[in-house]
Every structure is written in C-alpha cells, then in structure tokens.
Amino acid sequence: MAIDETNPRLGCGRSIDEVWATINQPPTAHENGCAPCRTARGSLAKLAEAARTLRDNDAEDPSLQPHHAVKDAIMNLARAEVRRGNRLPVFQSGQGGITISEQAITSVIWFGTDALPGVRGRRCRVHADPATADALRPAGTAGISVDLRIAVASDTDIPGTAELLRQRIITMITGHVGLNAGTVNITVEDFYDV
Numbered sequence: 001m002a003i004d005e006t007n008p009r010l011g012c013g014r015s016i017d018e019v020w021a022t023i024n025q026p027p028t029a030h031e032n033g034c035a036p037c038r039t040a041r042g043s044l045a046k047l048a049e050a051a052r053t054l055r056d057n058d059a060e061d062p063s064l065q066p067h068h069a070v071k072d073a074i075m076n077l078a079r080a081e082v083r084r085g086n087r088l089p090v091f092q093s094g095q096g097g098i099t100i101s102e103q104a105i106t107s108v109i110w111f112g113t114d115a116l117p118g119v120r121g122r123r124c125r126v127h128a129d130p131a132t133a134d135a136l137r138p139a140g141t142a143g144i145s146v147d148l149r150i151a152v153a154s155d156t157d158i159p160g161t162a163e164l165l166r167q168r169i170i171t172m173i174t175g176h177v178g179l180n181a182g183t184v185n186i187t188v189e190d191f192y193d194v
Helices: 016-021 029-033 035-060 068-081 102-114 158-177
Strands: 087-093 096-101 119-128 143-153 180-192
Touching: 016 035, 029 035, 068 102, 087 102, 087 119, 096 102, 102 119, 102 143, 102 158, 119 180, 143 158, 158 180
Parallel strands: 143 180
Antiparallel strands: 087 096, 119 143
C-alpha cells in the first residue's frame, strides 16, 4: 500500500486537510467520537488561534505597516497588470496605421505624475480625440484627451501643482509617444499627510 505524503491521513483515514477546512465550525459527530480527529482539532485550533493573534498584532504594529513607497510600487504593478486597454490610433494612412494601447500611454502619464513631489496618481483614462490632432504633424496623426485623478500632499499648492502636472503630461505624451495631448483634465480627489 502506497502512502501519500502530500496528503497526510489520521488514524481514522481522514485527511488532516479535511479537519483543517472545518476548524472554525463545531466538530462533527465523527470528530467528537474519534480520538485522532479530536487530537488533530485541538492542535489545529491552537495553530489557528496563534495565526490569528500574530495577524492581529501585525495589523496594529505601526512599524510593520508598509511605507507609502511600497504601496505605490504595488499600485504601479497592479496598474500595469490590468488589461492593456483600448487601442488608440497614432497614425492612419491609406495603407494602414499604427496603434498604441491605452495602457502604454497611461504608463508614461504615471511616470510623469509619480515623479512630481507631493503628487500620487490614482486613476487615469486616455481617450482618442481627433479634434486635438496637431496641424503641424502629418495628416492622420491622432490626438488624445486625458482624465487624471490624483491625491496630493496636504501642504501642496493645488492650482500651481495641477498646472505644472498638466504641462508635464502634455510634454511627455508629445515627446515619448508622438501624440498631441489636447485636453488634460486633472481632479484632486484626496489629500495625504507627508
């Protein structure tokens, strides 16, 4: 008879995983009458309580709270992993065209936003906007509009910072992507302490 080491069994034949799956529920009639199950439940209950205590203590300890830079890095990764978004036309001609994903443009915007002191990007949407195509660029070159939501440090000059951010985004989109950023709407939706 082969022994399955990946799924240990108690003397009664039940899997330890079966006991663990119901540790937060009252014991079954079998568990009440089975010595191996009672012993396993007792040990697992102590383990569950120790894990709960550690988790609660960690949640209350300020030294274990992640620094905002860690949260920002996680959010940047999450943004990058979200769907690539719509494909926006960069250039259209009679023989085809070039498109870029909304996510690629948004990454450029996040980079410019997060590099500005006192500003944290929250949400960003990019839309194709043929009305903002630049007359100085080749025919068929598209333009875009941007809706950006941010949080700012509590001591931030909001109008000045928003205008600086707007100009930075326009410059970065033009320089790095080759599109004309017509409208850049910035909404401050939250404050944070420095």
